[in-house]
Every structure is written in C-alpha cells, then in structure tokens.
Amino acid sequence: MEIIKVKDYEAMSEEACAFLVERINRFENPVLGLATGSTPEGLYKRIIEKYNQNEVSFKQVKSFNLDEYVGLEKEDPNSYYYFMKDKLFDHVDITLDNVRVPNGVAADLKEECETHEAAMKAAGGIDIQLLGIGANGHIGFNEPGTPFTSTTHVVDLDESTIEANSRFFNSIEEVPTQAISMGIDTIMRSKEILLLVSGENKAEALAKLINGEVTEDVPASVLQNHANVTVIADEAALSVIN
Numbered sequence: 001m002e003i004i005k006v007k008d009y010e011a012m013s014e015e016a017c018a019f020l021v022e023r024i025n026r027f028e029n030p031v032l033g034l035a036t037g038s039t040p041e042g043l044y045k046r047i048i049e050k051y052n053q054n055e056v057s058f059k060q061v062k063s064f065n066l067d068e069y070v071g072l073e074k075e076d077p078n079s080y081y082y083f084m085k086d087k088l089f090d091h092v093d094i095t096l097d098n099v100r101v102p103n104g105v106a107a108d109l110k111e112e113c114e115t116h117e118a119a120m121k122a123a124g125g126i127d128i129q130l131l132g133i134g135a136n137g138h139i140g141f142n143e144p145g146t147p148f149t150s151t152t153h154v155v156d157l158d159e160s161t162i163e164a165n166s167r168f169f170n171s172i173e174e175v176p177t178q179a180i181s182m183g184i185d186t187i188m189r190s191k192e193i194l195l196l197v198s199g200e201n202k203a204e205a206l207a208k209l210i211n212g213e214v215t216e217d218v219p220a221s222v223l224q225n226h227a228n229v230t231v232i233a234d235e236a237a238l239s240v241i242n
C-alpha cells in the first residue's frame with residue numbers, strides 16, 4: 001500500500017486528479033469505479049478543469065458507481081445518479097450509455113445487483129476503483145460485519161451512516177435506510193484502488209486500515225490484502241498515526 005501524505009483537502013484533490021488523469025490517458029479503454037460523497041467532489045471539479053483544458057477525455061471511459069440509495073429515482077437530487085451527473089458526467093464528454101450507477105428503484109433489487117456485477121465483468125473488470133471511507137471504516141456501503149466474500153448486494157445502512165449522510169437531506173427521516181452497494185469482493189477484484197481520506201473524523205478509521213488487524217469489523221482493513229492500493233490522505237486524516 002502506498003500512502004501519499006498531503007497538506008489538506010485541496011492538495012488531496014489535486015494529487016488524486018493527477019493520478020486519475022494519468023491513468024485515463026494511459027489506458028485505451030479505461031474502466032473506472034466511482035464514488036460519491038464529499039471526499040471526491042474536489043477531485044471531480046479538478047477533472048472538469050482538466051477536461052476544459054483538453055488534457056483529458058472521457059470518450060473511451062466506462063464507469064461503474066459503487067452504490068446507490070434504495071428508493072430514490074435518478075432525478076432525485078439526493079440520488080447518487082443525480083450526484084454523478086451534477087458533479088461530473090454533465091461536464092465532460094462521457095457517453096451516458098457507458099456509465100452505470102446501480103438502479104435503486106429496480107423492481108427486483110437482487111436482480112439489479114446481479115446485473116451490476118455482470119456489466120462490470122462484461123467490461124473486463126474495473127481498472128481503477130476510487131474509494132472514500134466512512135468514520136466507521138466502511139467502504140462503499142459495506143458496513144462493519146459485511147463478509148469479505150460479498151458481491152453487489154442490498155444493505156441496511158448503519159445508524160451512524162444514516163446520521164452522517166443526513167447532512168444532505170432536509171431531515172434524518174428522509175434518509176433512505178437501504179442501499180445497493182458493490183461488495184467487498186467486488187471492490188477487491190478491481191485492478192487498482194485509489195482511496196482518498198480527508199479530515200480528522202476519518203483519522204481513527206484510517207489508522208485501523210493502515211496498522212490494524214484485517215477484520216470484517218473494519219471493512220476497509222481488507223485493503224491491506226490488495227496488491228495495488230494508493231491512499232492519498234491529508235495531515236488531519238493521518239493525525240492519529242503520526
């Protein structure tokens with residue numbers, strides 16, 4: 001695992017942008033695994049800048065998102081599909097037919113999970129998976145206790161995750177209680193992983209991920225078993241380790 005320490009959120013976003021742009025330009029048909037949340041927002045902003053400066057193109061990119069809330073339509077401003085359109089897809093030359101965010105309103109959610117897995121496989125697997133981390137150590141929506149063998153599945157969200165994500169909703173009651181998420185095994189099958197971590201509230205989780213025991217109680221700890229992980233973390237996120 002390579003750990004790149006940067007000063008703050010802005011520096012993390014800058015470094016992550018350079019990392020991703022280099023790979024998108026290097027691969028003929030890049031397959032990206034994408035994340036939502038506050039962590040990658042700065043990265044997406046910078047990637048759009050690079051696109052506007054003709055330094056990167058998404059014409060050949062396929063992308064798969066990690067997760068989506070159950071029950072939210074694509075048009076719902078709190079859906080992850082909407083987030084991706086708003087923060088990235090609408091501003092670059094990606095073909096919407098080449099992006100896949102799990103469908104949280106599918107009639108058969110289990111079938112939707114299988115379709116997401118099959119589509120990733122058909123694309124040749126994920127080249128670069130972008131991840132954030134929850135303060136409880138979750139990756140994707142894989143909460144503590146999720147089996148390392150899990151593939152894309154429907155999850156019941158932890159109280160702490162519902163609370164953390166309520167900042168985007170009018171009230172905590174509006175936060176969906178379930179989501180579809182790539183599983184731990186799905187994430188581990190990606191060829192390369194880029195984990196971004198910013199802020200003191202992630203410091204405990206990051207310390208456990210780097211130095212702790214590999215255990216299903218800390219989902220992110222599984223990344224110790226992956227051969228090609230880069231962590232870009234700011235000083236606050238690394239404050240517990242140093």
Ligand code: F6R
Nearest residue numbers: 035036037038039132133139140
């Ligand atoms: C988002 C995702 C989540 C977030 C994590 C951190 O697609 O899968 O695991 O990466 O909850 O969220 P933020 O970045 O908002 O702190």
